[in-house]
Amino acid sequence: MTKIAFQSAADSDSRENLEKTLLNPVVLSELESIRGTGIAEELANIYPGDMARVGAVKQGKEGEQKAEWEKLQRGDVVLFMRDDMVFLSGIVTYLVKNPDLARELWGDDERGHTPECVYFVDEVKDQFIPCSTINRMMGLEETYPWPGFQVHLEDVSAPVVYGYQLESHVYFPIVSEDEYKEIVQEIDRTRPLDTKGWSRLRKEDGFLRDQLFRGKVVEECGICGNKYPTQFLIAAHIKDRWHCTTEDRLDYQNIAMPICKLGCEELYRRNYVTVIDERVAVTKARVDSKDLKSILVRLQGRVCPWFKGSRKYFDWHTRLGKYF
Incomplete structure (x- = not known):
């Protein structure tokens, strides 16, 4: 079943990156860091229109955000939060850890770090969901303090996924x-x-x-x-x-x-x-x-x-x- 990832867009770096590559799609054929690679070919199959929306997270001090990112798979939902409100959602289509791609898209921050755990999304939609409502639906404290990036597994996510009809009918988990x-x-x-x-x-x-x-x-x-x-x-x-x-x-x-x-x-x-x-x-x-x-x-x-x-x-x- 679909998992939910929550990503904060509260600080200035996050808002700027969101504006660059998620609210405004990138042109895939213009990305030099993946040109001529298997990544470019796979993305061309997913996005035949050559336009894609991209998000990412940094590894975190102890690699904790990278560990959360590794839980994601195709078809999962990312919810973007700001001011105690989910204002945007997207469906994960592709994941890649690629510092060169991340640097081309967002550059380094003032400490020389780049959010190299990259995910591509589709079916991006505006939302207006109070975080307190989501917390109640997921059995959490109403004032649960969300970290910068966190993934919740299927059973906990299900009430939100079905309650707000977030599930994709195009992108599904990979199954053997x-x-x-x-x-x-x-x-x-x-x-x-x-x-x-x-x-x-x-x-x-x-x-x-x-x-x-x-x-x-x-x-x-x-x-x-x-x-x-x-x-x-x-x-x-x-x-x-x-x-x-x-x-x-x-x-x-x-x-x-x-x-x-x-x-x-x-x-x-x-x-x-x-x-x-x-x-x-x-x-x-x-x-x-x-x-x-x-x-x-x-x-x-x-x-x-x-x-x-x-x-x-x-x-x-x-x-x-x-x-x-």
Whole structure:
């Protein structure tokens, strides 16, 4: 599940760095310290628009802030605080300890130190949340004195993450194949989801995204065929997630396909379209909108490249619609 990191922006150095690289995005291709490196390539996949927002923390006197930074992973939330108020949030996309990059972005402070524990973020949003409210939700004293940078683990963070809808639907934790198989077999579809259950679902979704996109910047929607940056696509279960057996879910090579969030996700989920014998088919669902009808006409008959190996899951979806 998602962790929360709290970062103070109370002193002048923190506010200046925040203004430089987080409130104002940096141009990745202009960063000389990472040019021609694997870091630049990985960031180009995450940020195809060449613009990214960046934050960082210093190691701390005893390395305590570095230890907190090392707890972060892709998909975690960073909350920025000032004057006892959370005023900004962002989703962690990439982490790197790189003094040269940090120095290029922020330079050294008056003591010759630079915040070299760097993290990149996306989905940056304005917030207006009193720290006292967050403290209560996390079971802390209302006047808990937040340090400069601190990470709280999943169970403690959950009320804030879900209460303020902070979780990303694009960036997920990195999950290995073995962990995915373990997660799938632990999910009990007959019981209401608790914190651990939501965490498992999130990791399942993250694994499926990684398998479908494999670091690609752009991928094709399985329904409309348009190619979009992967941020505009979801890893959709071809057969409804809650009807999948454990065996279905373990068949991760075939159970999911990319679907765009620009309309096709809703059309497929609401059974306006399905896939029969490799081609998109429009159902007999009632359509009262001329604009929607024109979209469906364009989708009818186009080839779905994700059909091979997934026929039984598409057949299940077609039978569910009962429109043929």
